[in-house]
Amino acid sequence: MSTVPTTLRDTAADFEGRVLETRLISLSREEFALDVWGRTPLLTRGVSDFSDLFSASAVDELVSRRGLRTPFLRVAKDGSTAAESSFTSPGGVGASVADQLDDTALWRSFADGSTLVLQALQRTWEPVTDLAARLGTELGHPVQANAYVTPPQNRGFDDHYDVHDVFVLQVTGSKRWIVHEPVHPDPLRDQPWTAHRAAVADAARGEAYIDTVLEPGDVLYLPRGWLHAAEALGAVSIHLTLGVHTWTRHALAEQLAESALALLREDVEMRGSLPLGVDGPGEELAFVRRRLLAALTEADPTPLFHRTRRSQARPAPMGPLAQLGALESLAADTPVRLREALEARLVGRRLTTRVGWLDFPEADLAPALRILDGGAHPAGDLGLPFVERLLRAGVLVPAES
Incomplete structure (x- = not known):
């Protein structure tokens, strides 16, 4: 009988804050892990309202006001990707960077039927940053986020597969999705669909595994390797794709x-050297x-595994001025907590994190263990010198009172 890994078991204490069950699926986490994860697509209707995560106004702000550069945006139409030079330009006086997004060029491309792909939103849009970090922690696999903004009756990409799992979150508008079974199951990162172009095209002409329309609030999960293509219908379609870069x-x-x-x-x-004149093993x-x-x-390989895993994502954002303020006003009743998404691990006397490592004396091991619970602790309970050291290292951050 299959068993569920300990990290996937439910606890009542953390259910409310979990992303997977509260925002992406209607199954339990155990059911998803045993029956769906990495095996088969899952369509969930009306699971959540995603307007708090992303919107049309977010698209406009990112494109026109944030000074984004490539590769934070791609432009695609009918399976072809536009050259970056066609939608970028210098930033002007004081920002003479040649590849900033040109909102006029992007508007013209969009009006002509091109899809705008805002990439790595986990770096540029705070609500998505938080969602991706929390989901990555829950799943144990790093998560990236893209937004696809498609004009009515257009498609950006032809049938293809991804080398990572995806959760498709329909934000606004509607989009028809056609999904076919894999031609190369469970592809690795260096096995893109273009290496199987003919097989993909042939399979796409066959009977679809899923042919459906996603409406706002719907979520489609696709394991890596499943073929898909999507087309916006009668209005502008915006969907988020959460790409799960699975460990294999x-x-x-x-x-x-x-x-x-x-x-x-x-x-x-x-x-030692091989023998002189060797011509084979x-x-x-x-x-x-x-x-x-x-x-x-x-x-x-455990140390290498954790080191690589830490390098694949970033810790939660940290404001340098807020951090300085916490140091300057540090007192016994100042609440602090572990910075989120640090991948912190205490092995012996060494705490390893995404921002480096710290070795502790024996006296500091007890407070080091306490902060790993992620909760807020008064600085005096942990020890002011200990807290000051970890605030300076960017490991602890001020917590809300």
């Missing part, structure tokens, strides 16, 4: 091999294979 067994195998090779660097015989291969198998058995 192949990625773990790569890290295991890298860890084993690191061990073999310390083996003097493995550092010959008898040396059996020796190398034995040593490599032994190193694979001994190697522990």
